[in-house]
Amino acid sequence: xxxxxxxxxxxxxxxxxxxxxxxxxxxxxxxxxxxxxxxxxxxxxxxxxxxxxxxxxxxxxxxxxxxxxxxxxxxxxxxxxxxxxxxxxxxxxxxxxxxxxxxxxxxxxxxxxxxxxxxxxxxxxxxxxxxxxxxxxxxxxxxxxxxxxxxxx
Numbered sequence: 001x002x003x004x005x006x007x008x009x010x011x012x013x014x015x016x017x018x019x020x021x022x023x024x025x026x027x028x029x030x031x032x033x034x035x036x037x038x039x040x041x042x043x044x045x046x047x048x049x050x051x052x053x054x055x056x057x058x059x060x061x062x063x064x065x066x067x068x069x070x071x072x073x074x075x076x077x078x079x080x081x082x083x084x085x086x087x088x089x090x091x092x093x094x095x096x097x098x099x100x101x102x103x104x105x106x107x108x109x110x111x112x113x114x115x116x117x118x119x120x121x122x123x124x125x126x127x128x129x130x131x132x133x134x135x136x137x138x139x140x141x142x143x144x145x146x147x148x149x150x151x152x153x
Contacts, residue, residue: 003150004034004077004122005069006131007042007114014061020132020152030072034127037076038117040066077121087113087120093143095136111136122148 005013005021012021025033047058070076077083095116099109111134122129123145131137133151140149 002032002034002125002127003028003130004036004118004125004127005039006118006129007039007046008132009130009152010035010039010043010062010065011046012132014058014065021130024130024150024152030069032073033069033130034073034125035066035069035076036118036121037078038114038121040076042114042118077125077127079117079121080124082124083117083120086123087117090116090119090123095139097134097136108135119145119148 009021009024012019013025015022043062044059047055047062050058091113095111096108097111097115099107101107115136118129118131119140121127127148128150129148130150130152133153137146137149137151140146
């Protein structure tokens, strides 16, 4: 089984200490862990949004982790025609996640197209998207797509 690390899981692997992603990854052969161009781009965008003092540290950690994973499992999976075909099928489906509004209050929001592209990449390549649990994981399961998501809880 090949596992596709989401941008969220990739960022957790960059943290010091124990995280859901690091605990999960300890039990998997590194050759079975894959990255996608969209997941890497999402992680880099989060790092870029940090204030400059933290950005450099996070950037180094992220690039180091990406290089480690690519060394063992190969190049990131591209956004190709297979991915775009899978994306077209889930593009307009209501998939929810918990978020915070401007006042910091929890709200239910539709996931973004970047997350949909991560899901589509997993579907197109027959991998499991490894991601910290979110509401949309259960929704995918109820749609018969649960085999493409490994929720970290």
